[in-house]
Amino acid sequence: MKQSSLFHRTAVLLYGVIAYAVFFVTFCYTPGFVGNFFVPKSIDAPPTTSFGLALLVNLGLLMLFAVQHSVMARPFFKRWFTRIIPEAAERSTYTLLSSLCLNALFWFWQPMGGIIWQVDNAVGRALLLVGLASGWLLVLAVSFMINHFDLFGLRQVWLHFRNRPYTAVKFSTPGLYKLVRHPLYVGWLLLFWCTPTMTIAHLFFAVMTTGYILVGLCFEERDLQDAHPEYADYKRNTPAFVPRVGNNPATTSRPATGASEA
Numbered sequence: 001m002k003q004s005s006l007f008h009r010t011a012v013l014l015y016g017v018i019a020y021a022v023f024f025v026t027f028c029y030t031p032g033f034v035g036n037f038f039v040p041k042s043i044d045a046p047p048t049t050s051f052g053l054a055l056l057v058n059l060g061l062l063m064l065f066a067v068q069h070s071v072m073a074r075p076f077f078k079r080w081f082t083r084i085i086p087e088a089a090e091r092s093t094y095t096l097l098s099s100l101c102l103n104a105l106f107w108f109w110q111p112m113g114g115i116i117w118q119v120d121n122a123v124g125r126a127l128l129l130v131g132l133a134s135g136w137l138l139v140l141a142v143s144f145m146i147n148h149f150d151l152f153g154l155r156q157v158w159l160h161f162r163n164r165p166y167t168a169v170k171f172s173t174p175g176l177y178k179l180v181r182h183p184l185y186v187g188w189l190l191l192f193w194c195t196p197t198m199t200i201a202h203l204f205f206a207v208m209t210t211g212y213i214l215v216g217l218c219f220e221e222r223d224l225q226d227a228h229p230e231y232a233d234y235k236r237n238t239p240a241f242v243p244r245v246g247n248n249p250a251t252t253s254r255p256a257t258g259a260s261e262a
Helices: 002-035 051-071 075-081 087-108 122-146 154-161 183-193 200-227 230-237
Strands: 115-118 197-199
Touching (some): 002 087, 002 122, 002 154, 002 183, 051 087, 051 200, 075 087, 075 200, 087 154, 115 200, 122 183, 183 200, 197 200
Antiparallel strands (some): 115 197
């Protein structure tokens, strides 16, 4: 019995590690995809199909990611899903499926051609590329502020392996969370919008992902307020994305892991 239990815990741990590895490779690929460097296929590769078909394919890929990413983050889905899989593997499964949906988007994305704007000035290009890199690094840094390993499922499978109960990460307003409620999303927006050459495909991607963030934010904050009454005060006192000039750091608490911030 003990050997079976140990085997089960080891299998869950290995699954969590594999899911995290897939996520990390996907995360490292993302700036190359949106920035058009160091990857075999990027957001602005040469078009290979008609504009209309490319638009439909790209819309479908973005909708696939949005539905998976949002539905699996909702409490009702988690309650149902953990009847099927070990509870310790729920976050790792969410992380893995989100990464696979992104990989599908990267692989099947259809460039659409057409330039909306192009910055030729060397300083301007450098600043925009710095903005892109800063956004990517901000996402990574913020994930460690709130608990990187819990956010992506490693903490859950490790505690399960050690046969210890999972305890939710306590409320806190670490670092940038004292200034804005969603610094993780600020990082994603910088990554998606900072580009020296804005094509039709890139603009479509940036507009759609921004819209998804804004809509998903409504559901996320509703779930947070339902689960944590303290969040209402935090929301009133702290702006979502842009710090207030002369704003005092929030003294109320914020849950260390959001419902959709992954």
